[in-house]
Amino acid sequence: DAGITQSPRHKVTETGTPVTLRCHQTENHRYMYWYRQDPGHGLRLIHYSYGVKDTDKGEVSDGYSVSRSKTEDFLLTLESATSSQTSVYFCAISESSGGTVNQPQHFGDGTRLSIL
């Protein structure tokens, strides 16, 4: 299995508080992704990174920010958490080359986030 660690695995917090989720990889892959998974919606891309300090928005980026200061770490921050951001968050990595998705994405074990 790909070396991907997500932390925390579970978190409960209150509306309005900031939350940061961490994804750490040991594979030295260039691409890292954050998804959220909700019933009926499958996996939706929040943000992704194609290198250190290089990030871009995905389909559902509003209310989220990301940072990547090292190859191995990709952080997802909810600036002011809302109940609509209650979800399961998955990190994924890929060693896509040439800017095209021609290599598989491998997923971490997920973070279950509940916002009350």
Add this chain to the structure above:
Amino acid sequence: GENVEQHPSTLSVQEGDSAVIKCTYSDSASNYFPWYKQELGKRPQLIIDIRSNVGEKKDQRIAVTLNKTAKHFSLHITETQPEDSAVYFCAVPASGYSTLTFGKGTMLLVSP
């Protein structure tokens, strides 16, 4: 962006039967088509993928077929077993080709 439709949303079969899940996409330039399996409470795991230069790929009881003209690809599982019960997702490259767009998933239930 890329539009992916996955059918059916649920599929119930008896053990030993075959199961087929189909995805259609809109961007004719898409060139990579993975399938993921997600068991309850677990992470999605890649089970098979195909690139646009081939029409079919097999790995034991699973296979993927690709019809680029019609812009659809399908996952075939033969001799289904209860442990095949899971949610299956297809995906295609999104516009710009550095990300994937996922289908909404198919819940497969294999009854003994």
